[in-house]
Amino acid sequence: MQLLKTNSFLTPLLLSLAASIFLVKAASVMASESIGGTSNGCLLNAASLPLTGNAHQVMNASRQRFYGHEQMIGLIKTAADFIEHNKLGVMLVGDIAAKNGGPMLDNHKSHQNGLDADIFLMMPDQAFVSDEDPTPEATTVIDFEKNRIDSRYWSDRQSKLLKFFASDPVVDRIFVNAAIKKTLCEAHGDKKWLAKIRPWREHTEHFHVRLKCPSDSPDCVSQAALPEKDGCDDEMLSYWLAENINPTISEQVAEPELVKPLRCQAQ
Ligand SMILES: [Zn+2]
Numbered sequence: 001m002q003l004l005k006t007n008s009f010l011t012p013l014l015l016s017l018a019a020s021i022f023l024v025k026a027a028s029v030m031a032s033e034s035i036g037g038t039s040n041g042c043l044l045n046a047a048s049l050p051l052t053g054n055a056h057q058v059m060n061a062s063r064q065r066f067y068g069h070e071q072m073i074g075l076i077k078t079a080a081d082f083i084e085h086n087k088l089g090v091m092l093v094g095d096i097a098a099k100n101g102g103p104m105l106d107n108h109k110s111h112q113n114g115l116d117a118d119i120f121l122m123m124p125d126q127a128f129v130s131d132e133d134p135t136p137e138a139t140t141v142i143d144f145e146k147n148r149i150d151s152r153y154w155s156d157r158q159s160k161l162l163k164f165f166a167s168d169p170v171v172d173r174i175f176v177n178a179a180i181k182k183t184l185c186e187a188h189g190d191k192k193w194l195a196k197i198r199p200w201r202e203h204t205e206h207f208h209v210r211l212k213c214p215s216d217s218p219d220c221v222s223q224a225a226l227p228e229k230d231g232c233d234d235e236m237l238s239y240w241l242a243e244n245i246n247p248t249i250s251e252q253v254a255e256p257e258l259v260k261p262l263r264c265q266a267q
Helices: 002-029 070-085 156-167 178-187 192-196 235-245
Strands: 033-037 040-044 056-058 091-093 116-120 171-177 197-200 206-211
Touching (some): 070 116, 070 156, 156 178, 156 192, 171 178, 171 192, 178 192, 178 235, 197 235
Parallel strands (some): 171 197
Antiparallel strands (some): 091 116, 116 206
16 A cells, blocks of 8 residues: 555656656757758758748748758847847848758759858848748849949948858858958958858859858768968959859869768658
8 A cells, every 4th residue: 555655656756757858858859960061961850940030031931941950040040139139120031951951953052951041132121021922032232344242232231240140150151252252351350250251153142151060960071171361362262253254264064963971861
């Protein structure tokens, strides 16, 4: 009888202990994981970005590319807080990744492991209002005749947001058009943060943020580390500035088919 009594006393305790063990386990099972590289990988247990928030709005929502590693989703939310606090308008978020990552069936080669995000350079005062999928035509901020940014479409909003992202230690690099990099180099005395701002082809209406491999993703493949120099007067910048004027310089060569990482093959 005594034993029974003890048991009935212990049972709720045991049950709640079992429940908390289950919850801890479930929480650890649910953590996001990036597998493979940004151009040949996949994503497990993606986090998703709400379509709207205090100062962000997801574009092309019907494409269902608002998933990412939870570190990426967290960073975008923190950036939205920064934007709201500094009254910089609204951040328009383009593609991050599909729910399980992997290749997208259009022009995107990267964005496969939840560590890439496209952010529009256009930063309106207010979010777009529409019933379903409010996606404005993205505006280029480059004046190609002058090979510089077009001041009609540029303000300190963009440079503050770029600096915010570049200053976060989880960010590995940010791709922008070379004319944007050049303008940032000319405008800023403190150039240290510009090391992560990489000139690249296109990226005239959005910039592309890439995170480092998170520590919880042992099968994530990192890119080679960037040089620590600000890159404001290196060959890379001149090369991509020339590419803006004569795009044939960097005609893309076909790349060999890549073998998917093993852990992505089941998807
Ligand atoms: Zn991108």
